[in-house]
Amino acid sequence: MDRSDSVRSERDALVLTALESVQTFSDAMDRMYAEMRGDMDMNATDLAAIRMLVIRERHGEVVKPHDLATHLAISTASTTKLLDRLSAGGYLRRDPHPDDRRSRIIVLTDAARAEFFRHFGARLVAMRDALAPYDDGELRSIVRFLGDIENVMAGD
Template identity: 65%
Template structure:
């Protein structure tokens, strides 16, 4: 056990992050069941929607890198998502030899329909926090995200 109050607080915070991570895993498991998709397909769809919101084009190799899967597995994943009407492969806007992967309106609507209820509960959970507290949480989560993905 840590000796001082700061270290105890850091430990409690890390434990809370682990509990939150487990809750996110459970939520994503629920999404997989709701959408009748496997984990990689839901993760790819979620990644595509997040990147779309930030205005980033996504190429197949970006998905492979994000999911840590082979290019062959990525091709199979994209074939499944294309066949289900969730994504389209389009020419890259600058490099016509390359392709980008784009989420369809059907996928976006289906994802948000299933995610919407969960998102509403998350918003309710934030109702008791001040703007200052929410800004601190945003900063904390961004810092933790960077700590996890940076090498």
């Protein structure tokens, strides 16, 4: 075996280790969200909708029903049922779009936001603490890596 084969083998092993880490991370996220679903008495789609709204809200983005349907890969009818269920549960409101009064946007209620962070807040603090030792360059690499993996998984 020449040196290039050894380097390639080391690289392949490192790539495989990274991919295994992604799987392990994904499994841990699944377990965490399963626990949250149980604690919040929600199904997986309901919790995914709340998570999406929390993230989009933090970025200052408005969310229309179509955006939610696309993100969750569900039909218009399923989206309507989901929105009805979460509205009835006090998790969200359908408000007029700020720029187009004919359109509606989906907005989290204060109660939904508080309940989400009551269940997720401690974990969020622990995750922030886990990232504290990384310098800015390392964090940028992590963000780039996770974004690239997300795009591959989404088929982009």
